[in-house]
Amino acid sequence: MIGQLYGVNGKKFQRQYKNHLSGFKTWGQKPHAEDWLVFPENISEELSLDEVALSDGELYTVLTSKKAKGRKGSIVAVVKGTRSEDVVAHFRKIPQKLRKQVKEITLDMSGSMKLIARTCFYNAAQTVDRFHVQKLALEALQEIRIKHRWKAIDKENEIIAEAKKKGEKPEFEVFENGDSLKQLLARGRYLLYKSRENWTQSQKERAKILFGKYPDLQKAYQLTDELRKIYNQKIIKSVALLKLAHWFKDVEEFGNKAFSTVVRTITTHYNDILNYFTNRSTNASAESFNAKIKNFRIQLRGVKDRSFFLYRLTTLFA
CATH class of the missing domain: 3.30.420 (Nucleotidyltransferase; domain 5)
Incomplete structure (x- = not known):
């Protein structure tokens, strides 16, 4: 840029800046x-x-x-x-x-x-850091979505293979918003990162279909959202500890391995995690x-x- 404006060789100017001017x-x-x-x-x-x-x-x-x-x-x-x-x-x-x-x-x-x-x-x-804790829950949530997506990809491949055998055009289930099952699970990734209040209209429609099809994904999203809400509340450490205990109980009832790992991780570091509620740092x-x-x-x-x-x-x- 400087070379073009002032007729200076760019590489030479860079070298001069590094060795003499800087x-x-x-x-x-x-x-x-x-x-x-x-x-x-x-x-x-x-x-x-x-x-x-x-x-x-x-x-x-x-x-x-x-x-x-x-x-x-x-x-x-x-x-x-x-x-x-x-x-x-x-x-x-x-x-x-x-x-x-x-x-x-x-x-x-x-x-x-x-x-x-x-x-x-x-x-x-x-x-x-609160965002590292929330990230664990989000990763557990996305893991459930990804497992369902791999199954949807397998199912789609089976439909294509079967249609080829019969010499027919493959037919896929298409939902009212225009998504196929594979697309629904791929595009659902973004709405799962957001709270309900921040969903667009199309994301609300997609979430309704997605959660209707996969109740376990809906429950996992609810747990992730509940953890986010605990952090968003201006509460003291003792109240936060009580709310986390209720959240642990909900996770235990859900019975998902990835979420159980999140609970064990929080339990291991709970003193330092609860320090957030002192200064909200x-x-x-x-x-x-x-x-x-x-x-x-x-x-x-x-x-x-x-x-x-x-x-x-x-x-x-x-």
Whole structure:
């Protein structure tokens, strides 16, 4: 773009910017940038801990400050990999006095993330992100839909094979909204992610047919929606615990293996999950920051020089 406007060779300008104009060559953290970056001055009382893939699926552990709200000063630390021993070693480069000031850290249910938080920020309450919990229930719901869809595909293949034998045109069941059974289950994916209040008219019609055909899918959707509503209510931890106990009972009566696994997972992490109802803190800031990283990567058409990418990233957000 600059080359077209000013008659400058694009690649040459890019090289000049990187080597002379950007300040990358004199960056103090350049020697270890690909392995770790730490910015103790950005630490705050509320932090988010998450992982992100920079390039070629290479994971980095990212610690961000909620106080900065995704702007400059957001990045507290970036460490290559997710191994707790490596991450802890680099997070400990942040002075202990500052780490002791952290009051809350939001994260997912990963054992390594929880160990990192417990080891480095021992005074902080750990809060499991609500969206990770809800995602488990949504995945259990979608698993039921997918099983039904595979059966519908098998049934359709059988109808086609039988019609070929007879030399006839295959006939499929078509519902009043124009969907075949296979299409109904494929297109039903989107409405299952949404609450009823946000369904479009066509989604309402599709849901009526889908749930009429598959009552177990309707029950699974109701359970997922009930869990969402527990999180949406402004209630204290003790009330949330009671409501979750009722939800566990409903899941037990449903008898689905995937939903039973969700219950066991919540039970395993229930203290940290219930911490959400104290300050209603989520990991949304970390997820939003991860989206910015991915966006930045797309704009640059990938990451060729990881150190330079991290330099530009931290210049903007650290």
